[in-house]
Amino acid sequence: MAITTTKSLFWKGLRDSLPFLLVASPFGLLFGVLAAEAGLNVLEALAFSLAVFAGAAQFTALQLLQENTPLLIVLVSALAVNLRMGMYSASLTPYLGDAPMWQRACAAYMTVDQSYALSIVKFETEPEMTTPQRMAYFFGTTSVIAPSWMIATVVGALVGAQIPASWGLDFVLPLAFLAMIGPMLRTPAHMVACFVAIVAALPATLMPHNLGLIVAGLAGMMAGAQTELWLERKAARRSANQETSS
């Protein structure tokens, strides 16, 4: 087994994260462009990316703001999109929970899809890593992604300010979301959640103030969770049957 230092793990995390640049940069660029189309200036777009640092939630808030949604519903909906960050944080806690508070606070800010996906696999496959080593790897995975997201936002906002509204660029936003959804559907339960949310979303648009988004989202989440339970029980029954018959 190779001896790995904390410093080399940081660089390992950084190298592992490089392919994700190809995804983060176009989305950052797109956020900047759409923010400019929605009337945000460069500073506002950058502040958005810096303060929130969560692509899907930023796109959601931007869309709902343009639809004159009450601010509370904008916030609840955008944060609901970000609930998965809570899940990431919860599942990283057993590995990073012993680190000093300031490191945990920084790690919390840096918890995004990419850093989570890379780190959780690394931590699970190498259980002998120490907490400082894990932190080094985790920070490595975001040290390029985070600045690129901010720079891409600024470039996008500068470009977007030059694009006339008549191009109808707002339709790129649902396309960007659709591109994110496809690869997320890994299990039958994911597909059920997605399908139920889609079916519920159409009648739900009749609800005032875009509340339908939250209702349809909750319906999809419950459908997904129930499907998972049902499939687990079915699998458990099957293995129990096999044991009794053998």
Added chain:
Amino acid sequence: MNGFDSLSLWIVITGMAVGSFALRFAFIGFMGGRPMPAWLMRHLRYTAVAILPALVTPLVVWPSPTGGEISLPHLAVAALTFAVGYLTRNVLWALLSGVSGFLVLFLLG
């Protein structure tokens, strides 16, 4: 104007900054090594795959470039983007197909 003012925007940015950080920090900061209740994790797993489609569906069925009229070409481009993402498992290819489809719509429209 798009119907929202600078104050609303900053309220949303600040609220989201605080809220997102709280979501990410809540567990790692305060929970220590304690496990989360299973039912909660089970629901959290499906937030993104439920809320994002719920957000997208009306935007695709009643697209803004047509002023909210149902439009077959827009539906087709959306279906293409989704299908490429699902089949290739690659966000980037899906986004590229979506943007190419959008360009076709733009040039034809």
